[in-house]
Amino acid sequence: MKVLTATTDPGYTRPAELSRLDKWLSHYLQDERDLPFAHLVLKITATMLPLAIILFVPSFRGPWWWATFGLFFFFSNARYKGPFGLMLHCTSHRMLFKKKHGWLNHYIPWVLGPMFGQTPESYFVHHMGMHHPENNMPDDESSTMFYQRDSVLGFLRYLGDFLVLGVVRLTGYFTRRNKTTLRFRLLRGEAIYLGVTIVLAFINLPATLAVFVVPFVLSRVIMMLGNWAQHAFIDADTPDNCYTNSVTCINTNYNHKCWNDGYHISHHLKPAMHWTDHPAHFRTNLGQYIEQKAVVFDGIHFLHIFFYLMAKRYDLLARHFVLLDGTPRDEASVVTFLRSRTQRIVLPALVPQLA
Numbered sequence: 001m002k003v004l005t006a007t008t009d010p011g012y013t014r015p016a017e018l019s020r021l022d023k024w025l026s027h028y029l030q031d032e033r034d035l036p037f038a039h040l041v042l043k044i045t046a047t048m049l050p051l052a053i054i055l056f057v058p059s060f061r062g063p064w065w066w067a068t069f070g071l072f073f074f075f076s077n078a079r080y081k082g083p084f085g086l087m088l089h090c091t092s093h094r095m096l097f098k099k100k101h102g103w104l105n106h107y108i109p110w111v112l113g114p115m116f117g118q119t120p121e122s123y124f125v126h127h128m129g130m131h132h133p134e135n136n137m138p139d140d141e142s143s144t145m146f147y148q149r150d151s152v153l154g155f156l157r158y159l160g161d162f163l164v165l166g167v168v169r170l171t172g173y174f175t176r177r178n179k180t181t182l183r184f185r186l187l188r189g190e191a192i193y194l195g196v197t198i199v200l201a202f203i204n205l206p207a208t209l210a211v212f213v214v215p216f217v218l219s220r221v222i223m224m225l226g227n228w229a230q231h232a233f234i235d236a237d238t239p240d241n242c243y244t245n246s247v248t249c250i251n252t253n254y255n256h257k258c259w260n261d262g263y264h265i266s267h268h269l270k271p272a273m274h275w276t277d278h279p280a281h282f283r284t285n286l287g288q289y290i291e292q293k294a295v296v297f298d299g300i301h302f303l304h305i306f307f308y309l310m311a312k313r314y315d316l317l318a319r320h321f322v323l324l325d326g327t328p329r330d331e332a333s334v335v336t337f338l339r340s341r342t343q344r345i346v347l348p349a350l351v352p353q354l355a
Contacts, residue, residue, distance in 0.1 A: 001334055002298045002322050007283065009255040009262070012276035028101050030094070033276050036259075037087050037096055041108065044084065048075045048115050055207040056200070069210050076116060076215055084116050085219070086258040090275050092124045109189075114196075115211060117219030120189035122167075129182040130173055132271050136231045136245050138347065141169045142224070145239055149232040149342040150309040159224050166220075229302035230264045232309060233295040233341035242268040243292035244341075247305065248282065250322070254301035262301055265294055289324055295341065296322040314338055 012033045018026065025038045051072040054060060060068070088108060097104040110120045126142070134140035142162065147154040167190055174183035193212075200208040235244035242265055249255070249262030261267075263278035266285075273281065282289070289296065297305065297320045308316045318334040 001318060001329060001331070002320060003326055004286075004296075004298075004322050004324055007279045008251050009260055009279045010276065011279055028097050028104065030096065030098050031274065033274060034090075034094075034096055037091065040080070040083055040087055041112065044075075044080055044112055044115075048072060048080070049112075051075070052115055052207075052211045055210055056204050058204065065206070069206075072210065073214075077218065081116060081219075081222070082254075082258045084112065085118075085222070086261045088113060088118060088123055089127065089261070090259055092128055093271055094274065114193060115215060117212070117215030117217065119193040119216070121185045122189045123223075125174075125182040125186045125189075126170055129179055130170060131227075132268070135240060135242065135268060136234070137240055139173070141166070141173055142227055144228055144231040145234055145245075145345040148344045149228065149234075150312055150314075150339075152310050154344075155225075155228055155310065158228060159221060162224050163220060225306050226302050229305040229309070232305060233338065234345060235293070235341060236343065236345045239345060239347070241292065243289065243294045247302075248289075248294065248296045249298075249301045249305075250279075250282070250296060251298050252301045254303075265289070265296075286324065294324070295338070296324060298322050309342065 014032070018032075022035050025035060026032050029035065029038060051068055054068055055065065055072065091105070091108055095102075095105050096108070109118065109124065113120060113123075131140055131142060134143070136143050136145060138145070144158065147158050149155075167186070170186060171183055174180070174186065193216075197208060197212045197216075200212070230247055231245055233244075233247055235241065238244050246264045246268050248265045252262055255262045259275040260278045261275075263282060266273065266278050266281045270281070288294075297317070300308075300320045304320075305317070308314075314335040315331065317338055318331045321334050321338070323329060
């Protein structure tokens with residue numbers, strides 16, 4: 001267990017003077033604090049986009065093709081996958097570019113996103129049109145509450161359900177809610193991605209697998225893995241309470257690399273909050289975290305949480321559990337508390353439907 005100390009996660013301090021590049025970029029950005037996103041867009045454009053194009057050159061074969069693929073795979077999964085995915089997340093909540101340059105806001109989901117396996121606009125409509133409004137409750141088609149969240153089999157059912165029926169169920173949700181514009185954007189993005197992938201597969205199958213198919217599978221697995229960990233600890237008595245259905249991770253390098261994504265409780269409390277404001281908001285509202293018995297971990301992130309749960313290593317989770325009020329607790333009591341938050345939940349109103 002850990003006692004809460006100073007948080008080391010990134011905030012924002014304006015530099016004394018912006019570089020010439022940053023001054024130029026700032027003319028296009030809605031918020032100067034998002035300059036790191038603009039830098040990331042430029043880096044991905046300068047590295048992955050040319051590599052993806054080279055992989056499709058018909059005469060480019062043999063060892064050099066595999067070397068290029070290895071470099072593309074490194075950038076796609078080791079270097080930029082996390083930062084890009086969470087930049088996509090942040091820019092879904094807060095548009096990156098000013099309204100007068102609004103066309104630039106399509107560049108991330110429509111040009112860069114497909115190289116990371118993100119079908120155009122699907123993430124936005126799923127996350128903004130369904131996940132946040134439903135807040136992991138029963139009408140959230142990606143809800144974790146009906147699964148045993150320390151079970152490998154439970155996660156495999158959850159993942160398989162999403163991979164096979166995710167788009168169908170999301171389409172049904174938008175139909176029931178009469179969100180026809182979001183439904184159109186979902187189906188348009190999925191259809192275009194599928195159509196382009198099929199056409200390119202006939203032109204260059206290895207390149208299509210490398211640039212579109214493999215990233216697509218990996219991204220959907222990782223997204224579900226992340227959502228599972230973010231909503232693994234739920235108080236069955238108050239499953240709609242953001243303090244008790246989400247998790248916060250502090251003092252981890254992940255927050256520096258992925259724009260404070262560990263602050264998932266405050267993100268659900270205030271979805272439009274800028275990513276640099278989360279550490280201060282956590283400190284300011286610490287009393288609420290204590291009162292609501294929120295789950296906060298120090299020094300680990302969602303991948304750790306996921307794999308510790310799958311291995312049922314509650315002792316490791318307890319080791320990083322933050323004693324928010326400073327009251328000493330033994331490991332056994334913390335483990336018991338955490339186990340109680342990962343049990344499958346069946347709401348009384350749903351029992352007849354599940355029977």
